[in-house]
Amino acid sequence: MNVQRLFHAPAAPAELLIRGAHALDPRTGLDGPHDVLVRDGAIAQLGAPGSLPAPDGADVVEGEGLHLFPAFFDPHVHLRTPGQEHKETLVTGTAAAAAGGYCGIVAMPNTSPTLDDASGLRALIAQAEHDAKVPVGFMPAITRGLAGTDLTEMAELRDAGALGFTDDGRPVVSAGMLRRALQYQRLCGGVLALHEEDPSLSGHGVMHEGAVSARLGMEGIPSISESTMVARDAALAAYEQGRVHFQHLSCVESVEALAAWKAAGAQVSGEASPHHLTLTDDAVLSLDSRFKMNPPLRTEADRQALIAGLRDGTIECIATDHAPHARHEKEVPFEEAPMGVTGLETAFPVIYTDLVLPGVLPLGLVVERMTAGAALLDLPTPQIAVDAPANLVLLDLGAEWEVGARGYASKSENSCFEGRTLRGVVRLTVAAGGVVHRTPIEVAA
Amino acid sequence: MSEPRHLLSIDDLDRAGIERILDRAASFAEVAGREIKKVPALRGRTVVNLFYEASTRTSSSFELAAKRLSADVVSIRAASSSVTKGESLKDTVQTLTAYDPAAIVIRSPHAGAAQLVARWTDAAVVNAGDGKHEHPTQALLDVYTLRRRLGALDGKRIWIVGDVLHSRVARSNILALLRMGAEVTVSGPPTLIPRGIEALGCQVAPTLDRLEEADVVYVLRMQNERMHEAFVPSLREYAARYQVNAARLRPHQLLMHPGPVNRGVELSGDAIDSPQALIAQQVEAGVVVRMAVLYELLAHGPAGPGEAAALEAAPEAVAAA
Numbered sequence A: 001m002n003v004q005r006l007f008h009a010p011a012a013p014a015e016l017l018i019r020g021a022h023a024l025d026p027r028t029g030l031d032g033p034h035d036v037l038v039r040d041g042a043i044a045q046l047g048a049p050g051s052l053p054a055p056d057g058a059d060v061v062e063g064e065g066l067h068l069f070p071a072f073f074d075p076h077v078h079l080r081t082p083g084q085e086h087k088e089t090l091v092t093g094t095a096a097a098a099a100g101g102y103c104g105i106v107a108m109p110n111t112s113p114t115l116d117d118a119s120g121l122r123a124l125i126a127q128a129e130h131d132a133k134v135p136v137g138f139m140p141a142i143t144r145g146l147a148g149t150d151l152t153e154m155a156e157l158r159d160a161g162a163l164g165f166t167d168d169g170r171p172v173v174s175a176g177m178l179r180r181a182l183q184y185q186r187l188c189g190g191v192l193a194l195h196e197e198d199p200s201l202s203g204h205g206v207m208h209e210g211a212v213s214a215r216l217g218m219e220g221i222p223s224i225s226e227s228t229m230v231a232r233d234a235a236l237a238a239y240e241q242g243r244v245h246f247q248h249l250s251c252v253e254s255v256e257a258l259a260a261w262k263a264a265g266a267q268v269s270g271e272a273s274p275h276h277l278t279l280t281d282d283a284v285l286s287l288d289s290r291f292k293m294n295p296p297l298r299t300e301a302d303r304q305a306l307i308a309g310l311r312d313g314t315i316e317c318i319a320t321d322h323a324p325h326a327r328h329e330k331e332v333p334f335e336e337a338p339m340g341v342t343g344l345e346t347a348f349p350v351i352y353t354d355l356v357l358p359g360v361l362p363l364g365l366v367v368e369r370m371t372a373g374a375a376l377l378d379l380p381t382p383q384i385a386v387d388a389p390a391n392l393v394l395l396d397l398g399a400e401w402e403v404g405a406r407g408y409a410s411k412s413e414n415s416c417f418e419g420r421t422l423r424g425v426v427r428l429t430v431a432a433g434g435v436v437h438r439t440p441i442e443v444a445a
Numbered sequence B: 001m002s003e004p005r006h007l008l009s010i011d012d013l014d015r016a017g018i019e020r021i022l023d024r025a026a027s028f029a030e031v032a033g034r035e036i037k038k039v040p041a042l043r044g045r046t047v048v049n050l051f052y053e054a055s056t057r058t059s060s061s062f063e064l065a066a067k068r069l070s071a072d073v074v075s076i077r078a079a080s081s082s083v084t085k086g087e088s089l090k091d092t093v094q095t096l097t098a099y100d101p102a103a104i105v106i107r108s109p110h111a112g113a114a115q116l117v118a119r120w121t122d123a124a125v126v127n128a129g130d131g132k133h134e135h136p137t138q139a140l141l142d143v144y145t146l147r148r149r150l151g152a153l154d155g156k157r158i159w160i161v162g163d164v165l166h167s168r169v170a171r172s173n174i175l176a177l178l179r180m181g182a183e184v185t186v187s188g189p190p191t192l193i194p195r196g197i198e199a200l201g202c203q204v205a206p207t208l209d210r211l212e213e214a215d216v217v218y219v220l221r222m223q224n225e226r227m228h229e230a231f232v233p234s235l236r237e238y239a240a241r242y243q244v245n246a247a248r249l250r251p252h253q254l255l256m257h258p259g260p261v262n263r264g265v266e267l268s269g270d271a272i273d274s275p276q277a278l279i280a281q282q283v284e285a286g287v288v289v290r291m292a293v294l295y296e297l298l299a300h301g302p303a304g305p306g307e308a309a310a311l312e313a314a315p316e317a318v319a320a321a
Helices: A090-099 A118-131 A154-159 A175-188 A211-216 A224-240 A252-263 A274-278 A281-286 A300-312 A347-356 A363-371 B015-032 B057-068 B089-097 B113-120 B136-150 B168-179 B235-242 B279-298 B307-311 B315-320
Strands: A016-025 A030-039 A042-047 A059-062 A067-070 A072-077 A102-107 A136-138 A164-166 A191-194 A243-246 A267-272 A392-402 A421-431 A434-438 B046-051 B072-077 B103-108 B124-130 B157-161 B183-187 B203-205 B216-219 B254-256
Touching: A016 A363, A016 A392, A067 A363, A072 A090, A072 A347, A072 A363, A090 A102, A090 A118, A090 A421, A090 A434, A102 A392, A102 A421, A118 A136, A118 A154, A154 A175, A175 A191, A175 A224, A211 A281, A224 A243, A224 A252, A224 A267, A252 A267, A252 A300, A267 A300, A274 A300, A274 A347, A300 A363, A347 A363, A347 A392, A347 A421, B015 B057, B015 B136, B015 B168, B015 B279, B046 B057, B046 B089, B057 B072, B057 B103, B057 B124, B057 B136, B057 B279, B089 B103, B089 B113, B103 B113, B103 B279, B113 B124, B124 B136, B124 B279, B136 B168, B136 B216, B136 B254, B136 B279, B157 B168, B168 B183, B254 B279
Parallel strands: A016 A059, A016 A067, A072 A102, A102 A136, A164 A191, A191 A243, A243 A267, B046 B072, B046 B103, B103 B124, B157 B183, B157 B216, B183 B203, B216 B254
Antiparallel strands: A016 A030, A030 A042, A067 A392, A392 A421, A421 A434
């Protein structure tokens, strides 16, 4: 049965000629200036710069000096719908994705009510088919109400369009419960995406446990609260021959556990977030609640381990864990503030500015990791190839912008990069064949 | 760093800044010895005390300090304010700011509350304790008390004993004492010593075996609820290992405690009542040090009254006399 698993509002298929942009697709080896012709929402032709004539009615985009990548895919975002539409909606969340250069995002189920049954999923899909600018996939809960005690009707949910399952925001505390889900996965398929945290170790922690939490007198979340669960659940996946994906890895020990279990043949994968790749717990010395998220920002050694894991492929993809919160919810003392930061609009620029420009990671590898989430969820990978659906992002890597200076497409503004000047402006995003975002080139006065 | 607008953390002060406040406090101590204890330095200005946590000595000494500087004082306690009706900290602060206070003194159960208040008001903000983070005026009065007794603290060995994990007093004191040149060792059950605390520059001793090295023993309050949270198996075992008593205290050592004391838990009665204990002096220092903090933030500098005016008796007080 071929079930549709990404949903969006209908959009006019693009008729587009992008001229002379530096096209880079690390999977096809494409790396140089090209003309790219999009007809009826699909890539129709690639040619040398200036070689392709513009067909009648096609929109011509001058791409000289710009970069064209396969559009990004984010396996981990919170769209807060239903129930918390004051933080984000399908309209604003997918607009943020479009502004960030994404052609696909995956929404987490910790909504109100929890996304844990097929009727809820069908309603959300209907809403996405009306509201979503960018294709959205849904991961319902592994356990009902995220309570960790009863499995959701995973098979029915899969038939209704579930991409996979997750209790994100919470761990599946009981090993026995996760084992049942892994057994059931053999019936229905779908990756189990896991938020790893042993609550008996993380307690009421609000930040990384270490020298900074000792200085600030705040309860810490030790790295081992994550890594012991990664090791446990990788062992369970190996035993049941199931497939799990570890969300938002944050520490050295987790990367080591993931690498060890991969080497042992377990079907495990991992993601890292732009904030964990570029910031450390030193940022929390500001006591600014925009640096509060779960898992927390950790040490420089942890950050380096995540970068190394991304480089060597232990960590397959970059995921934002885009977690919008309203201003009044975040404008409280650090310990009181909800966990989470937005990320869709800043992910590529911050990685590019902090990791690519200084030579830490090659551009091609970053593009690969920003798009690899799709394949992990058994979806086609966005690519720049003839006959592929047009999923493209056109960026000006030379242009700078200040985060937040012009507001956000997201309904929320809790970006941990607010005020930073970043390189890399998204000029155009094409998702599932339709133009979903376009920034006019500014003319200096 | 020489002219901070707020006192949110000991990090707002360098050594010279601490010394200036302590010297100012010493001059106020002379006033405190007079029959009329009031000076006109902050006459016509308003100090708001906003306390989100129960406090006896800190709130009363801030109130007295502001009154002795002739300020108008508004004291708000969480239990009797709109805070209990769910008003956010930001809304409360913006409401109070409408009274145009010169200073807001805030005590909160949450780290960073004072920083937030400073962002939302033009008033000078004094942190009177924020969560387990800091309690800078307590550290200043402790350093003041010690300096009066010992002179310079350079090279003095100070042990901070007990529940360091949950203690804002410990954190501010570690920072202030190190800044004044002292050597600081923290000691307590490993479950109550935060991982990474040595990054502040202090030593960690898991037992009191080397307590005799200390010139000063600063004992922290042990809260009953820590036992229920399983940080220690029992107060009995805690007391057996970590109680500071006459048997553990050497004659040359000074004893301090931020209060209130759990008699028979972290301190024995004989230690509390010994002449080595500076606990009463600490309380006494609270008023003059907090006067000095308010004075330095509000009255000192080009706009404020000069040196002489600070120590003049308030006119109304003279009239009353």
